[in-house]
Amino acid sequence: MSSVTCQGCSASWDAALVPCCPRCLVAAWMATERFVRPKHDPAELPGRSERYRSVLTQDFVARQHSYLEYAATHGTWYYDTFYEMYVHLTPSPLGRSPGVGIPPGKVMPEHALDSLLIVEADSASEAHAFAVDATQHAAQVQAGEFEELNGCAAPGCDNLSVPGGAHCVTHTTHEAPGGP
Numbered sequence: 001m002s003s004v005t006c007q008g009c010s011a012s013w014d015a016a017l018v019p020c021c022p023r024c025l026v027a028a029w030m031a032t033e034r035f036v037r038p039k040h041d042p043a044e045l046p047g048r049s050e051r052y053r054s055v056l057t058q059d060f061v062a063r064q065h066s067y068l069e070y071a072a073t074h075g076t077w078y079y080d081t082f083y084e085m086y087v088h089l090t091p092s093p094l095g096r097s098p099g100v101g102i103p104p105g106k107v108m109p110e111h112a113l114d115s116l117l118i119v120e121a122d123s124a125s126e127a128h129a130f131a132v133d134a135t136q137h138a139a140q141v142q143a144g145e146f147e148e149l150n151g152c153a154a155p156g157c158d159n160l161s162v163p164g165g166a167h168c169v170t171h172t173t174h175e176a177p178g179g180p
């Protein structure tokens with residue numbers, strides 16, 4: 001437990017569990033254009049695709065802010081070693097399935113997906129959401145396709161490092177520009 005206070009919005013949170021301010025993260029995601037892209041938009045159904053794809057639920061689109069508030073406080077950051085970007089996974093956001101899967105060549109969903117994945121989750125311009133299967137994601141973590149965030153490099157600090165950094169939000173703030 002390490003409570004920190006956001007210098008931007010004054011919210012407090014536990015930086016040992018969540019690396020950066022959840023309130024600011026939700027604000028950034030909500031402000032991102034094309035956060036729900038056509039490929040994953042339920043408004044585009046029915047629609048055929050030659051490749052497997054996932055589509056978000058109408059409920060997710062209608063209550064996106066509530067889902068993202070839940071995700072920002074309950075989800076986990078990973079580094080995607082294949083696509084070389086940060087992603088953010090939330091199993092059962094608001095206790096629901098946030099999306100459905102459409103098999104290749106089909107026009108309508110055939111199974112529920114239990115987790116919300118936000119890719120390029122630290123990008124103010126590129127972050128976007130889709131739905132995945134938690135069991136499959138866990139297998140990908142086992143296989144090394146996703147890596148959890150490291151702890152802060154500062155001695156004795158239990159906080160998570162911020163995405164893309166070696167230190168937690170507190171020690172990043174105190175880092176001297178240009179390093180040692």
Ligand SMILES: [Zn+2]
Pocket residue numbers: 006007008009010011021022023024025
């Ligand atoms: Zn904040």
Ligand SMILES: [Zn+2]
Pocket residue numbers: 152153154157158159167168169170171
């Ligand atoms: Zn630290």
